[in-house]
Amino acid sequence: MERTTTLYFFGKLGLLSPHLQIVSVFFGSTCLGLALACFWMMHLYFTACNFSTLEYCEKRDDPDYINYFNVGILRNFQEIFGSFREIPYWFVPLHSPSFRKRDGKTFPLNIKYVKAD
Numbered sequence: 001m002e003r004t005t006t007l008y009f010f011g012k013l014g015l016l017s018p019h020l021q022i023v024s025v026f027f028g029s030t031c032l033g034l035a036l037a038c039f040w041m042m043h044l045y046f047t048a049c050n051f052s053t054l055e056y057c058e059k060r061d062d063p064d065y066i067n068y069f070n071v072g073i074l075r076n077f078q079e080i081f082g083s084f085r086e087i088p089y090w091f092v093p094l095h096s097p098s099f100r101k102r103d104g105k106t107f108p109l110n111i112k113y114v115k116a117d
Contacts, residue, residue, distance in 0.1 A: 050076040068113050079108070 046056060050070045059065040070076065082089055082096035089096035 047080050048073045048076055050079065066113060068109050069107055071108050071110050075108070 045051075046053070049067065051059070051067065055067065059067070071079070078084070082098045086096040086098060
């Protein structure tokens with residue numbers, strides 16, 4: 001890396017040389033990979049807590065925010081991806097069989113916050 005930098009600054013390494021292209025592509029790929037890794041980790045957190053992006057932004061402003069739909073990490077993942085028997089459906093853009101059975105209007109609530117009638 002130091003040799004490539006020295007050659008570039010002293011004019012012996014052109015802008016289109018393979019060495020500089022390799023370093024540039026490596027740097028760009030590393031930056032993009034880190035950004036995507038952070039994005040992926042943030043969405044894993046959203047899935048584990050059963051947040052949407054809007055709910056997360058609202059939660060940051062209100063210290064007393066209660067997420068009524070957080071039913072535990074495993075059940076949250078099953079709500080979003082389907083049961084663990086349906087793992088092959090997780091990696092392809094198809095609805096899992098358990099997802100097709102739901103109506104999309106009712107969701108399980110955390111029983112700690114549900115008031116008994």
